Amino acid sequence: MRRPKQEPQRTCVACGATKDQRLLVRIAHGPDGGLSIGSSPHKSGRGAYMCPNRECWAKGLKGTRLEHCLRTKLTDENRAALLQYLSSLQESVPNGKIYTKQE
Ligand SMILES: [Zn+2]
Numbered sequence: 630m631r632r633p634k635q636e637p638q639r640t641c642v643a644c645g646a647t648k649d650q651r652l653l654v655r656i657a658h659g660p661d662g663g664l665s666i667g668s669s670p671h672k673s674g675r676g677a678y679m680c681p682n683r684e685c686w687a688k689g690l691k692g693t694r695l696e697h698c699l700r701t702k703l704t705d706e707n708r709a710a711l712l713q714y715l716s717s718l719q720e721s722v723p724n725g726k727i728y729t730k731q732e
Contacts, residue, residue, distance in 0.1 A: 639678040642698045643685035653678040656711070658699050664707050666714050675699055686715040 636649035657665045657676040677698035679685045689695045690711055696703050703711075 641680045641685055641689075642677045642694050643679050643689035646680060648680070650678070652681075654681050654714075656695070656699065658701050662704070664703075664710050666710065681718055683715060683718045683720055686711070686718060690715065 636651065638647050639650045639653050639655075640647050641653060654667055655665075655676045655678055659665050675698070677689075677695055679689050679695075690708065695711075
């Protein structure tokens with residue numbers, strides 16, 4: 630009973646996994662039309678959440694999933710910011726092992 634308070638749960642918009650909020654990356658639409666990614670100083674606005682791995686970001690960036698969740702159209706600038714964040718993420722590798730192709 631070390632954690633009496635339950636962590637708020639959020640759902641990744643890409644893979645649909647439900648996790649503790651702090652384990653997901655928050656994407657929110659700022660008042661200036663830009664996106665705030667990660668920890669946000671503003672708590673206002675609609676936010677979407679995604680797992681911090683490339684697979685989910687690539688999936689989330691494809692199509693209109695993210696736009697739908699944020700209820701906005703993503704501008705080229707928004708996408709560029711998301712892609713930049715994506716490039717800083719780790720490749721999701723199960724158990725930290727690199728798969729090698731074996732027949
Ligand atoms: Zn995910």
